[in-house]
Amino acid sequence: MEKPNKQQQRSRWKLFAVLAVCASPLIASYFTYYVVKPKGGVTNYGALIDPRNYPIPAMASTTLDGKPAKLEDFKGKWIMLKVGPSDCQQDCQDQLFAMRQLRTMQGKEMERIERVWLITDDQPLETMLLRVNDGTRMLRAPAAVLEKWLPLEEGVAADRASDHVYLIDPLGNLMMRFPKGAVSSDIEKVKRVQKDIAKLLKASAIG
Numbered sequence: 001m002e003k004p005n006k007q008q009q010r011s012r013w014k015l016f017a018v019l020a021v022c023a024s025p026l027i028a029s030y031f032t033y034y035v036v037k038p039k040g041g042v043t044n045y046g047a048l049i050d051p052r053n054y055p056i057p058a059m060a061s062t063t064l065d066g067k068p069a070k071l072e073d074f075k076g077k078w079i080m081l082k083v084g085p086s087d088c089q090q091d092c093q094d095q096l097f098a099m100r101q102l103r104t105m106q107g108k109e110m111e112r113i114e115r116v117w118l119i120t121d122d123q124p125l126e127t128m129l130l131r132v133n134d135g136t137r138m139l140r141a142p143a144a145v146l147e148k149w150l151p152l153e154e155g156v157a158a159d160r161a162s163d164h165v166y167l168i169d170p171l172g173n174l175m176m177r178f179p180k181g182a183v184s185s186d187i188e189k190v191k192r193v194q195k196d197i198a199k200l201l202k203a204s205a206i207g
Contacts, residue, residue, distance in 0.1 A: 044199070045182065045192040049151060049166075051173035057149050061118070061141040064125070069139050075172050077114045078201070082183070083146050084162030086123040094185045095165060096133050098193075102183070105194045109201045112170075118146060120162075153180055167197070170206045 056071055063069045071079070080099050084092050099115045106113060115136045119125070120143035130138075143159075150161040165183040167176040176196065182189045 044176075044196050045189075046167065046176040046178045046196050047153070049175050049177055051169075051175050054149060054151060054174045056168075056172055056174065057145055059141050059145040061139045064119075064138055064140065071116065071118075071139075071168070072172055074114045074116065074137065076170050078112055078170060078197070079168040080113060080115050080183075080197075081118065081166040081168055082116070082162065082164075083118040083120060083141070083150065085121050086119050086125050088125070088129055091184070092162065093129070093132075095183050096136060098183045098185070098190050099136070099165065100133070102190065102194055102197060106198060106201060109198075112201060113197070120146060150174075151177060153177065156180055165193075167200075169200075169204075176200075 059070075061068075061070055071081075080102065082092075082095050082099065084095075088096070096115075096117065103110045103113045103115060117133075117136055117138045118141040119138060120141065122140060125138070146161055147159060150164070150166065152161060153164065156163050163180040165178045166174060167178070169175050178193050178196075179189075182193050184190070
């Protein structure tokens with residue numbers, strides 16, 4: 001087998017260097033969260049998730065008008081994810097409002113974030129709900145698949161992933177789950193969620 005010449009070797013090293021530079025911001029953010037422990041212990045509010053255990057599953061998700069669409073379509077941005085039925089009661093409405101506020105609270109970094117609601121049935125949504133939440137990406141996805149995929153806080157019923165809001169990184173890794181009731185009308189809890197998101201955005205230049 002012919003050995004690569006010096007020119008080929010240099011080209012390969014340049015390629016490796018480019019890949020390392022591109023990946024380093026995200027690696028740094030995970031290193032900060034998973035490895036470096038600040039004095040006083042872990043300071044994040046949300047629960048960290050090992051993304052290797054929860055890859056995004058294949059699912060027949062669609063837009064509201066029935067066109068095929070996937071979570072992976074939003075790769076390249078941070079995703080705040082909520083799930084739940086179309087019958088969006090007060091807790092659900094509070095979540096959607098808080099997600100909008102959390103995005104706005106990031107200031108100039110807000111464009112790096114998408115808000116996604118995976119709706120777990122095929123019932124129509126109220127017109128006013130659609131208007132109020134303009135900008136939230138809404139997809140229909142099978143409830144059974146979501147129940148098997150999304151990790152829950154201890155004590156939360158198996159069919160209550162709607163109690164949580166999740167965070168997916170720009171590479172499509174499910175990486176954080178916020179506590180039940182954290183993304184809500186409780187401004188103090190919302191501020192704690194905002195700090196988690198702000199730290200991640202600051203640590204990573206990706207997305």
